[in-house]
Amino acid sequence: MENGSHFTVRLKAEAATPEAAGPGIRDGAVQPHAHSLFRLRRRNRHGRGLRSPLLPPGAPASLSRSQQFDQYVLESAERLHQLWGSVIDSIEFQVEDIPPHLEELASLGGCAPLGTFRPETSDNPAAIVIYRHPVQTAARGHGEVSELVHDAVVEQAAELLGISPEAVDPMYGHFGG
16 A cells, blocks of 8 residues: 555455365355355345445544554554655565464464564565554554554664664654553
8 A cells, every 4th residue: 555655565465266265265256155145135134225334435443454454554654754754765564464484483482573674685675564463462452553553663663774662763662651
């Protein structure tokens, strides 16, 4: 997702194969199930048509949890751009669901990282990756997710730049009390 600035937020695309999608998907076509037919029938009770959404599409509450998470990462990237300007322009901000090799880490008793960074190479720009599920799991409530996302972004930017998180953003760690 791109905003008016130079930031790039990439969402890792999941491989959507019919086998991975589970039952009901064959040769790219969705096969109806008895429970889905019931839901279709129930959504159109008494011939009144489908129900309208409760909130308009542009309202913040109408965003899904993953869309809201992506928005938090974008807001944190924009804050860092306000503080650091062109130093942050070349960094990509990415969102992935889970870190790679999570099963191995869990079997060794380690905690899942909230994010990671990748230094710039000749082939790839520098990147900060924030992991959606570990952050959402570590947050005590839905309201704390945005604060935890920002702290994770700041920590990874600090590691990437080789300075302390407090030097990256003076408000680091001061949210939520």
